[in-house]
Structures are given as C-alpha cells and as structure tokens.
Amino acid sequence: MHTSDTLIDRDKEIARLHRLLARSEPQLVLMYGRRRVGKTYLLNRAWDSVGASTFYFTASETTAAQNRAALLDTYAAWSGEQVHPEDYPTWRSVFRLLLGHVSTQPLVITIDEFQYLGEDHRDLNAVASELNAAWEMRRPPRPLLFILAGSAVRTLESLNDGGSPLYGRFAWQTRLRPFDYWHAGELASFDDVRDRARAYGIFGGTPRYLAPVDATKHLAENVIDLVLEPTGEVRELVQTALLQEQGLRDISKYVAILRAIGGGRTNFNEIAQRAGVDADSSLREKIERLIELDYVRAGRRLGAKPKEPYRYDVSDPAMRFYYDAIAPIESMLATQNPRAIWEQRVAPMLDGYMGLIFEGMVEEAYYRLADVLGLPLVREWGRWEGVDRQRTSLEMDIACPLLDDRVLTGAIKWNTKPVDVDVHSKHLGMLDRLVDAGIGWAHDANRPDSPLLYVAAGGFTDRFRQAATASRDEVYLWTIDDLYQPHEKEGTATATG
Incomplete structure (x- = not known):
C-alpha cells in the first residue's frame, strides 16, 4: 500500500511482474486477495519505472453484456480508437481486440474483479474459455502482460485448477495478503x-x-x-x-x-x-x-x-x-x-489484549529475521497447552519443531519492566514436568542443544540474561525494539551461546 503515494511491502510482487514483462513474450498472470488488501493500488502503480503502456478495467457486479460494453467504452477512451460495440459481440472478440493492441511500449492489460465477467461459475468458465481461445492465436513476440485480478479468492483460484480452460496458462499465480x-x-x-x-x-x-x-x-x-x-x-x-x-x-x-x-x-x-x-x-x-x-x-x-x-x-x-x-x-x-x-x-x-497479539507478532518476526540472524528453520510454528502428571495446567508460548529435529521453546511477555530470572526458571521447570508426564517432544526440547527464544517487550534483567545463556548452547533474547529494527540492523537482535 502507500505512504505519500509510495508502495509498501510489495517489492517482491513488483519485481516478479517486471521480470515477466521483460520476457518479451505474452504472459498471463493471476492475482487475487480479499478486499482492501491493496490489489488495485499495486496494479495501478507497479509500472511507473518501466515505461509500460497500461490498460486497466474494473468489472462490476452486473450483467456480462453491460460489463462488455463498459470495457469497450473504457478501451476506446484509453486507446483513442473508434470502437463499435456491435463489432465485438463475444468475449473472444473483445479479448482479441485487447491482445491485438499496437503499442511501441511494453503493454500491460489488467482486468480487475474478473469474476464479474460471468454471472455464475459456469458462465465464468465460458469466459475463461473465450480468453483461452484468444490467447492461443499466434502473434508476433512482444512484451505483454495480461493480468486477471479479483477479490473472490476461491473463484479466482479455480481459474488455474485442473479442468479450467486456463489451467497451466498462467506464468504466475499469487495471492496478496494483509501486511505483517x-x-x-x-x-x-x-x-x-x-x-x-x-x-x-x-x-x-x-x-x-x-x-x-x-x-x-x-x-x-x-x-x-x-x-x-x-x-x-x-x-x-x-x-x-x-x-x-x-x-x-x-x-x-x-x-x-x-x-x-x-x-x-x-x-x-x-x-x-x-x-x-x-x-x-x-x-x-x-x-x-x-x-x-x-x-x-x-x-x-x-x-x-x-x-x-x-x-x-x-x-x-x-x-x-x-x-x-x-x-x-x-x-x-x-x-x-x-x-x-x-x-x-x-x-x-x-x-x-496485546499479550496474544504480541505472540502473533513474534511468529511473524521469527520468519522475518530468520535469514539475517541465521535462525534455525522451523517445521511448524506452535505453542502448547495441557496438563502435567498432577493435572496442573501448563502453557508454553513457543513450542516449535525444527528442521534438524531439535525443538525450539520459550516465552513471550508483553511487559514494561525487565523480566527477571523466575521466567526462565519457570520455563525450564515446565519442560521437566512435561518430560515427566511422558510428552514426547519435551525430551528433545530439554536437550542442551535445543534453542531457547525469549521475547520480552520491556527487556530482561542481567540475572535473567546470565541464567538463560548459561543454561543452553543457543539462546535468543529479543525486546520489542529488536522486532522493529530496520532490515540493515536486524542482526542486533541478541543471539548468544
């Protein structure tokens, strides 16, 4: 999205689109995501640096005939060509018109809310078939992207499912998600x-x-x-x-x-x-x-x-x-x-309320910092809730199996004052009780080489740091400031061992 009209967190998508446009061969792209995640903003602003000629049309929730007429009107206004709707009575003829547009610049054609071109799933499948027929026509090589976008996630995904007329046609299929x-x-x-x-x-x-x-x-x-x-x-x-x-x-x-x-x-x-x-x-x-x-x-x-x-x-x-x-x-x-x-x-x-939100932020931060800090690869992020042998409830904020068969565990605190050593002692005590209760993964988590991750928004006391780093070979201690370090400074998050 944007601040002062600049895009945020869409660098990978823009780079991929630019690479596809640079292939000098027509490419079909499928992009979708729920409403308000910034698809329209991205697709209208991704081309400023590449000098592309861009045609953009947003379908509306109306009949196919009205959408076809609106698209032709939009194309005529954009291209300056005289377009007579009676000459384009089918979607195939419309798609041929778009794909045959002559441009000295790389051409990007985007049809947003593509799902509205059909009034139901069967009808949309027929539209996709018409596009496929137009796409198969031989044309001279040229840099051209034809982007189908929309907010009906399940419907758009189905365009590249087996049995769809467009199955296997897309050079790239992607889903835009909310920001982390x-x-x-x-x-x-x-x-x-x-x-x-x-x-x-x-x-x-x-x-x-x-x-x-x-x-x-x-x-x-x-x-x-x-x-x-x-x-x-x-x-x-x-x-x-x-x-x-x-x-x-x-x-x-x-x-x-x-x-x-x-x-x-x-x-x-x-x-x-x-x-x-x-x-x-x-x-x-x-x-x-x-x-x-x-x-x-x-x-x-x-x-x-x-x-x-x-x-x-x-x-x-x-x-x-x-x-x-x-x-x-x-x-x-x-x-x-x-x-x-x-x-x-x-x-x-x-x-x-922020306690649970902060746990989710830590998960996002772990993946964001993984390459920069050389963090161990996680098979699946998770936490654990249950009881020990005495039926006493236990909660562990971090309990993640790693790719190397170790287990990452730890605690997450939305605190204002530095946490003291009792948080570390309690965590190790929970691991011992889980081992005693016969919880299989706890044995691996209790090994000296299994890493610990503690995240405390307000930091740690010196006693905590000394005890934690002395207890394991690999310990990570992060504060909220570490989670918000810029990319070039991400290595400042503490990793000890």
Whole structure:
C-alpha cells in the first residue's frame, strides 16, 4: 500500500511482474486477495519505472453484456480508437481486440474483479474459455502482460485448477495478503514502537484500515476517532467487511461465528453453542471459508494426535479487536462519550489484549529475521497447552519443531519492566514436568542443544540474561525494539551461546 503515494511491502510482487514483462513474450498472470488488501493500488502503480503502456478495467457486479460494453467504452477512451460495440459481440472478440493492441511500449492489460465477467461459475468458465481461445492465436513476440485480478479468492483460484480452460496458462499465480506487523508499522509509523505494536493490534494489517491512521496524533485520538466513534471510518469498514466478500451467504451466521471465536470460544462445539448454530458440516464449511479469507486461523498444539480437534482464533487483528473489545460495548458506544469509554474501558484492557497479539507478532518476526540472524528453520510454528502428571495446567508460548529435529521453546511477555530470572526458571521447570508426564517432544526440547527464544517487550534483567545463556548452547533474547529494527540492523537482535 502507500505512504505519500509510495508502495509498501510489495517489492517482491513488483519485481516478479517486471521480470515477466521483460520476457518479451505474452504472459498471463493471476492475482487475487480479499478486499482492501491493496490489489488495485499495486496494479495501478507497479509500472511507473518501466515505461509500460497500461490498460486497466474494473468489472462490476452486473450483467456480462453491460460489463462488455463498459470495457469497450473504457478501451476506446484509453486507446483513442473508434470502437463499435456491435463489432465485438463475444468475449473472444473483445479479448482479441485487447491482445491485438499496437503499442511501441511494453503493454500491460489488467482486468480487475474478473469474476464479474460471468454471472455464475459456469458462465465464468465460458469466459475463461473465450480468453483461452484468444490467447492461443499466434502473434508476433512482444512484451505483454495480461493480468486477471479479483477479490473472490476461491473463484479466482479455480481459474488455474485442473479442468479450467486456463489451467497451466498462467506464468504466475499469487495471492496478496494483509501486511505483517512490520509493514503495518510503516503506515502507522508512531515514534513509540509500543504504539506501533498497539496500532497493529487494533487496526491490523489491512492497508485500507491503516490508511486513515495519523501517526502525528496520539494513538488514543486515532482509536477514538476511527474505532470508538459510532461513525468511525475503520469501525464501519470492519463491521461491513463480510458484506463485501463475494460468495458469502448467511452473513449473520458468519458474524455470529466471529463473535463466538472473538469471545473466547475456540473449539468447534463451543463455537456452535455460542453462535446458536448446529455443530454440523455447514458450520465447518463456514469456518473453513473464514480461514481461506484470513479472518480465522486453526491450530493444534505440538504433538497433537491426528484426531485431536483444532482450536480456532481470529487471525485478523482488526477483527479480533472489534469482536473482543468493541462488539461487547456497542450499546455503550451508541449512547456515551467515546473518550470516556477509551479512558475507563478500552485503555485499561489494552495491555491484556496485546499479550496474544504480541505472540502473533513474534511468529511473524521469527520468519522475518530468520535469514539475517541465521535462525534455525522451523517445521511448524506452535505453542502448547495441557496438563502435567498432577493435572496442573501448563502453557508454553513457543513450542516449535525444527528442521534438524531439535525443538525450539520459550516465552513471550508483553511487559514494561525487565523480566527477571523466575521466567526462565519457570520455563525450564515446565519442560521437566512435561518430560515427566511422558510428552514426547519435551525430551528433545530439554536437550542442551535445543534453542531457547525469549521475547520480552520491556527487556530482561542481567540475572535473567546470565541464567538463560548459561543454561543452553543457543539462546535468543529479543525486546520489542529488536522486532522493529530496520532490515540493515536486524542482526542486533541478541543471539548468544
């Protein structure tokens, strides 16, 4: 997305598009992602440095005939050519027109919201077949990209499935996702990195939610104006997000599912009970759909048996904040002063809320820092919850099997004062109790060569550092400042051993 009209976190996508355009052969590209992640912004601004001639058309949710007429009108205005709609009665003839456009520059043709060119799946398949027929016509070699884009994730993905007329035609298929905490911080660029983290926890990584954030104002002012006010811009965007997703029916049930998960119901039966729906295949399909759209995440603890049920949480921070902090007090917000509600209700609960958000940030940071710090490769990021032999509950913030068969474990703290050695002692004690309880992976995690990762937003005492580094061959100690170090300084995150 952008700050001062510059793109953020799309360097890899732009580089790939430029390489494809430089091949001097026509290339077909498929790009999709849920609404408001910045597809349109990217596809309209990716070509400034390559001198390409670009044609861009956005289809609308109307009939195929009206979309075809609108596309021809847009093409005529862009090209300066006289175009008579009666000469282009089929999609094949329209695609031939586009592909036959004469240009002395590299040519980029983008049809956004491509799914609207067909009124249903069968109809869209026919449109894809028409494009395939036009694409197969022999033409002189030239630098040309034909990009199909859209927000109907499942529908766009199906264009490259086996059996689709365009199967195997795409030189590149990619999905745009929301920003991680780091790139969200480039938009919500508060001087205090804690405020950057809090902004990520509240507004998430969707560029459209981050765009109105004004980092020259206090974070509280942004939250009050954009989220707590009854007409707050971001609040309305989050509330209507599901309505904007094509193909979702029974929106009220999807909302009920998100409310249930956001309210702490994390297993399937709890979600069904809280949402007031049957615990059946229909509910499972709806949860899977929310996972596909990056609103919900499913996970199981390390070492889970194949039949152990998944646990679900709201993965989009903006959605999580809305359903955790805002939805329960909507009636209050409609009748009472939003600033008073911030001061008396929201601000006091924010640090508690940020604990789980910070755990997600650490996962993102690990992958971001892996190459720079030479971190061990993770098979699967995870955490662990369960009981020991005495049925005492245990929680481990980090429990990750590594590619080299070791196990990375550790703790994550959203603290303000430096954590002391008791956090390290407690962690080692939990590992010993898990070994005693016969938890298989704990034996590998307890080996001297298995690494430890501790992340404490407010840092560590000297006693903690001495005890942790003396206990293992490989120990990583990160603060919140380390998570926000620029790329060229990422190596400053502490790795000892």
